[in-house]
Amino acid sequence: MTIATTNEPRCWIGCLQCYNEGRLVGDWYAATEAAEVTTSQLHGRPIPEHTHEELWCLDTDCIPVHREMDPAEAARWGEIHAEVGDDMWPALCAWVRSGSYVAEGDTDFPVLSDFEDRYCGSGWDSFQDYAEGLAEDIGLLSEVPESLQSYFDMQSWARDLAFDYVTERDTDGTLHIFRSY
Ligand SMILES: [Zn+2]
Numbered sequence: 272m273t274i275a276t277t278n279e280p281r282c283w284i285g286c287l288q289c290y291n292e293g294r295l296v297g298d299w300y301a302a303t304e305a306a307e308v309t310t311s312q313l314h315g316r317p318i319p320e321h322t323h324e325e326l327w328c329l330d331t332d333c334i335p336v337h338r339e340m341d342p343a344e345a346a347r348w349g350e351i352h353a354e355v356g357d358d359m360w361p362a363l364c365a366w367v368r369s370g371s372y373v374a375e376g377d378t379d380f381p382v383l384s385d386f387e388d389r390y391c392g393s394g395w396d397s398f399q400d401y402a403e404g405l406a407e408d409i410g411l412l413s414e415v416p417e418s419l420q421s422y423f424d425m426q427s428w429a430r431d432l433a434f435d436y437v438t439e440r441d442t443d444g445t446l447h448i449f450r451s452y
Pocket of ligand 1: 288289
């Protein structure tokens with residue numbers, strides 16, 4: 272038995288033939304195992320070949336796209352989770368949910384190298400807070416005499432800066448910030 276991590280993608284795999292006959296036969300599996308689940312395993316008894324073989328993920332958990340999917344697709348999400356790590360998974364899911372992310376070809380799968388390049392972090396109350404921290408880090412006002420710095424319109428600067436960023440909140444309210452390019 273594997274120990275489930277907090278954010279590990281899971282899917283409820285069901286048998287489509289049973290489903291069409293009005294019986295809900297299936298179970299929850301870790302997404303990483305989804306592609307290997309056999310029809311006999313799913314039904315808990317040996318199933319004759321070429322029958323009841325169409326398995327489908329009818330529900331998912333901790334996968335950032337919300338729709339039914341092929342078990343192979345769920346397995347790919349499981350691989351991506353393993354690759355990026357459980358700690359970074361909420362940030363990656365937020366990036367995908369924002370809709371403004373880089374996907375592999377015409378799939379919904381995110382490109383991890385772009386994610387790593389663009390993710391700025393989380394933990395700020397607002398984008399304004401992030402912008403103020405950034406202004407400090409880059410020494411935006413270092414040439415401006417201190418007595419004049421309060422005249423700088425930080426809000427307006429942050430507003431313009433926001434065009435180059437994507438922000439997305441988690442269900443727990445955590446704000447994730449990403450560069451747009
Ligand atoms: Zn069945």
